[in-house]
Structure formats: C-alpha cells, structure tokens
Amino acid sequence: MNIFHEWGFTETPFKTHPLPADENGKALLVNRKNEIKQLKKSLSSSSNLVTIEGDNGVGKTSLVNIAVYEMFDDYLRTGVGPLFIPCDARFQLSADIEPEDFIDEVLMAVAQTLLKRGKELKDRGFYLENGGAIIKWLNSPLINGYSGSVNIVKHLGFGVGTTQQANPGAGFLKSGFKTTVLNWLSDIFPPYESLDGGIVCILDNMELLQTSQIAREQIERFRDKVFAFTGLRWVLCGSMGIMRGVASSPRLHGRMNMPINLCGVDFKYAIDILLTRIKRFEIVEDKGYLPINCQEFEHLYKILHNNTRNALNYANNYCLDVSDSNLPLTNEEKRETFYKWLNYQSKEKIKAVMTLIKPRALEVFKQIIECNGELSPSDYDIFGFKNWPTMRRYISQLEVAGLVTSIIDESDKRRKTILVTAEGWFFNYSISLQ
Ligand SMILES: Nc1ncnc2c1ncn2[C@@H]1O[C@H](COP(=O)(O)OP(=O)(O)OP(=O)(O)O)[C@@H](O)[C@H]1O
Ligand SMILES: [Mg+2]
Structure with a gap:
C-alpha cells in the first residue's frame, strides 16, 4: 500500500534519489542556474576531468545529470555540438578495484546508454553497428549475473535488424563486446574532431576512498586508461575536501579542473523544492493531500542545514508516521501535528545520543x-x-x-x-x- 497514491500522488514527492537526466529531473531542479552554467563551461571548455566538491546530499549528482541532459537536448534540437550524453549509471571507485573490472563495468553502462539513445542518435545520423547483437548479448544468460539492469535494453525501442546482425551467442566474446562499444564511441566522438564531447560518466562519493592519497593513487592508475577513452568524459564528485586534495596532485595537474564548490540550495528556495514536487507528482492538479505545510518543510530544511536529501527524508518519515493516526486536515492541524512529531523525535534523539556520549x-x-x-x-x-x-x-x-x-x-x-x-x-x- 502506497500512502502517497492514496493521497493523490503518483509517488512520494519526497523521493531522495538524484534527479534523473531527463525532463522530469529538469523540472524538479531548483535554483541551480549559476552552477549549471559553471558545470557546462567546465565540461565544454577542456577535455579535463571535471570535479565537484560538496557535502553529501546537497545535489552534486542531480546537478551533473541535469546539466548534461540539457546539453544533450540542445544538441538534439540544434545539431550544433559538442555532443554530450548523460551516462545511465553512476560509478564508484573502491581502493581495491582493478582497472579491467572497472572498464568492463563502464563499457556495459556506456553500451546501455547508447542503445537507449539509439533512436535519437540515428535521427542525428549516428548508427550503432551491431546494436542488435549487443542487445542480445547483454540479455543472454551468459552475462545475466553481470549487471542487474541489463533488462532495460529490452524496452529501448531501438530498431534491431536481427537478420543482418552478428551472432551474439556464446561465441560473442567479451572482447567482441568491448571492441564494438569502443568503435561506437570513436564513430560518434571521432578523436580530434569532437575533442570535448562524450558520454558523461559520474564517479560518485570519492570520499569513500577515505584519504586524498588513496583517491589520487586510484585516479592516477586510471588516468591513462578509462579516463582517457575517446568519447568518455568524467565528473568526479566528493565531499569533505577530498576533491580539493586530489586536484592538487602534480601528476594530475593539467588533467583535472579545480573543483566546483557546491553548497546546499539556499534556504529561501526550500518551499520551491516542495512545491515543484507537489506539482510534478500530483495525479490531479491541486487535488493532492499532504499532512505537512510548506512552512514546516522550510523549518525542517533549516534545522537540517540546507541539506535537500535530509530534509526530504525527514519529511517522508513524518508523512509515514502520521499516516497511522487521524490525519490533520486544516493548516493549523497540520502545524500542530508536525510540531508534536518533531518534539517527540527530538526527545527520542536526545535520549538515544546521551547514552552514547560523555x-x-x-x-x-x-x-x-x-x-x-x-x-x-x-x-x-x-x-x-x-x-x-x-x-x-x-x-x-x-x-x-x-x-x-x-x-x-x-x-x-x-x-x-x-x-x-x-x-x-x-x-x-x-x-x-x-
Ligand atoms: N537543486 C535541487 N532542487 C531540488 N531537489 C534537489 C536539488 N538538488 C538535489 N535535489 C534532491 O536532493 C537529493 C540529493 O541529491 P543528490 O543525490 O544529487 O546529492 P549528492 O550531493 O549527489 O549526494 P551524495 O553526496 O550522496 O552523492 C535528491 O533527492 C535530489 O532529488
Ligand atoms: Mg551523488
């Protein structure tokens, strides 16, 4: 049972996933005009690794997704390059990952991204040779355990002319897959012709590597491999100063842009964040019900230090908790219920914390x-x-x-x-x- 359906929404308006690289994501992005501009400039003015530094949950991934989507959309409409395509998957580097394994993971995501965009690319004159074979191979039992999301290629609407395609059975080796995908990349993004374009891949949560030194070593290991592939562009995101630490490495100097610093969306836009979501997810305009007023969401946003993800998460928890009791209907009732909930949560928090700290x-x-x-x-x-x-x-x-x-x-x-x-x-x- 989804309580938000009952309240007249297609899904929870407080979803905490990064905004997707599509029209929906674009409509939900609040107040990031300057940062979008900065990121677009950073991507299209050099072929360097682009970096973003910002606290967890402030919106780094969402920002990249929407900026790149807009660049892709501009290209489709005007045909004027460079062509940037948002990659469907996000990546993380662990301290022990081998470059070969990482390359496989990346190429798999790149193949899925290109296949998904196959129709749009075809309309712009790019043809994915052997696309049908790759789709079959991606869906074959041979690699089914390889990526949980390979099934998306079944729903792509990409024109598959299977009769002329290479046989994708067991004989279609991983090396064949790799070669095909790399060929696609160099066809669509010919080296030296479209130096700055590419599929934009996000390397998220670099702070999980713990130290700048490990992060630097990993990036240096990958520097001449997957980071240098024709047709791939990378945006590296991290918090706690890790990207600033990495960017100062002499070996990466000239290969990596200085980080874009991303702060939380300003407090004065908190209400806009909620309103755009209500508008987007309401099944019938103005007919959705939520037990929280805009002012209470704004209050949460402030308490949580302008952190969008956390504010959304708290608001979602409040809605779920309150759904078990008599629902508040008037604005005054909502306010009262919310503050009662908040006070209760506060007391519980203090109790829990004080048993753990001196x-x-x-x-x-x-x-x-x-x-x-x-x-x-x-x-x-x-x-x-x-x-x-x-x-x-x-x-x-x-x-x-x-x-x-x-x-x-x-x-x-x-x-x-x-x-x-x-x-x-x-x-x-x-x-x-x-
Ligand atoms: N400008 C924005 N307007 C509205 N919602 C946003 C905005 N930026 C981010 N969000 C929302 O905030 C949440 C966190 O965003 P996102 O995942 O992009 O943050 P992040 O900085 O990449 O987090 P992490 O550090 O965990 O990788 C998501 O629910 C997203 O939808
Ligand atoms: Mg992120």
Whole structure:
C-alpha cells in the first residue's frame, strides 16, 4: 500500500534519489542556474576531468545529470555540438578495484546508454553497428549475473535488424563486446574532431576512498586508461575536501579542473523544492493531500542545514508516521501535528545520543557547531586539547552516536575532514529546545 497514491500522488514527492537526466529531473531542479552554467563551461571548455566538491546530499549528482541532459537536448534540437550524453549509471571507485573490472563495468553502462539513445542518435545520423547483437548479448544468460539492469535494453525501442546482425551467442566474446562499444564511441566522438564531447560518466562519493592519497593513487592508475577513452568524459564528485586534495596532485595537474564548490540550495528556495514536487507528482492538479505545510518543510530544511536529501527524508518519515493516526486536515492541524512529531523525535534523539556520549564529547560537539559544523584534526588547540589523539577519543564517541562523520587524511591534517551529519544537525536542534 502506497500512502502517497492514496493521497493523490503518483509517488512520494519526497523521493531522495538524484534527479534523473531527463525532463522530469529538469523540472524538479531548483535554483541551480549559476552552477549549471559553471558545470557546462567546465565540461565544454577542456577535455579535463571535471570535479565537484560538496557535502553529501546537497545535489552534486542531480546537478551533473541535469546539466548534461540539457546539453544533450540542445544538441538534439540544434545539431550544433559538442555532443554530450548523460551516462545511465553512476560509478564508484573502491581502493581495491582493478582497472579491467572497472572498464568492463563502464563499457556495459556506456553500451546501455547508447542503445537507449539509439533512436535519437540515428535521427542525428549516428548508427550503432551491431546494436542488435549487443542487445542480445547483454540479455543472454551468459552475462545475466553481470549487471542487474541489463533488462532495460529490452524496452529501448531501438530498431534491431536481427537478420543482418552478428551472432551474439556464446561465441560473442567479451572482447567482441568491448571492441564494438569502443568503435561506437570513436564513430560518434571521432578523436580530434569532437575533442570535448562524450558520454558523461559520474564517479560518485570519492570520499569513500577515505584519504586524498588513496583517491589520487586510484585516479592516477586510471588516468591513462578509462579516463582517457575517446568519447568518455568524467565528473568526479566528493565531499569533505577530498576533491580539493586530489586536484592538487602534480601528476594530475593539467588533467583535472579545480573543483566546483557546491553548497546546499539556499534556504529561501526550500518551499520551491516542495512545491515543484507537489506539482510534478500530483495525479490531479491541486487535488493532492499532504499532512505537512510548506512552512514546516522550510523549518525542517533549516534545522537540517540546507541539506535537500535530509530534509526530504525527514519529511517522508513524518508523512509515514502520521499516516497511522487521524490525519490533520486544516493548516493549523497540520502545524500542530508536525510540531508534536518533531518534539517527540527530538526527545527520542536526545535520549538515544546521551547514552552514547560523555559530557565532554557533548561540549566538543557544541563547539563544532559553532565552527559551522566542520573542523580539521589540526584544530585541536582551538578546542582546548593538547594534541589530536586526545581530541580524537571524543570525535570517535560523536561518530558512534552518528553526530559527525570523519575521514582521516594523514597527508593533510588541515583538511576539514570532520563534519556534522544530518543527524548531528537534528541533535543540535533538539538540544536547543531544552
Ligand atoms: N537543486 C535541487 N532542487 C531540488 N531537489 C534537489 C536539488 N538538488 C538535489 N535535489 C534532491 O536532493 C537529493 C540529493 O541529491 P543528490 O543525490 O544529487 O546529492 P549528492 O550531493 O549527489 O549526494 P551524495 O553526496 O550522496 O552523492 C535528491 O533527492 C535530489 O532529488
Ligand atoms: Mg551523488
């Protein structure tokens, strides 16, 4: 049972997935004109790796998806290049992934992206030779365990002239697949002719690599391989300063643009975020019901420090919780119900956290909030500690309680690698009510 269907929506308006690279995503993107412009410029003015630095959930992936979709759409309408195509999948680098495995994963996603766009590309004069064979191969039991999403190619509406296609059975080796996809890329994006165009692939969550050094080493390992493939462009996204740390590597100098810094969508647009979603997901215009008013969503947005994903997530949880009881109908009832819920959540939060942290850790937390929620290990003296190891004990307690998140960068102790999480901001709000 989907409560949002009952309330007159096609799906939850509080979905926390990145905005998709299509018209829907574009319609939902709020107030990112300047950043879109900056990203488009960064992509089309050089063939470098493009980087984005911003907290988790502020909208990095969504921004790339929409910027690239707009560039693709412009090209389809005008025929004027360069041609950029948003890749259907996102990627992550782990510390132990082998380049060959990563290349396979990327080419699989590239094939699916091109096949999905096959009709539009054909209309612009690009033909995907052996497309039918690749579709069959992607759907064959031989590689069915390879990618959970291969079935999408069944629904692509790509014209498959199977009789003239190469046999995609067991004999159609992975190497054949690779060659075909690489040929597609160099046909569509001939080297030197369309230097800046390409399928735009997002490498997400670079901070999971923990240190700038590991991230740098991984990027350097891939630098002349998949990052240099004709027809592929890369946007690397990360938080906690990891992209800034990587961009300073001399070996990557000249190959990587300095990061675009992305902050949360400004507070004054919080209501727009909700309204655009209501409009988009209502089954009948103005007929949807939500137990939350715009002002309450705005309040959540502020408490959660302008973090779109977290605000949406809290609002969704509120809706689900309240759906079990008598639904508030008037604006006043909604307000009352919301604040009752919020107060209850706050009390529960304080109870849960206080069993996990000592009073000194709480003091440290309050000081971190005063520093706008971020600090670097080298700031220990500001916090009244003699050295970092003594302070680290308390940071660990805060981490266990989910109030902060940190990564350790041994190579740069000044980097702000300790950040207050969404739960931390919520806890901060909760203690402010006491
Ligand atoms: N400008 C925007 N307008 C409206 N909604 C947005 C905007 N930017 C992001 N969102 C929404 O915020 C949520 C987080 O976006 P997204 O996944 O792009 O963030 P992210 O920075 O890539 O996160 P992560 O650090 O986890 O990779 C998504 O639900 C997305 O729909
Ligand atoms: Mg992302």
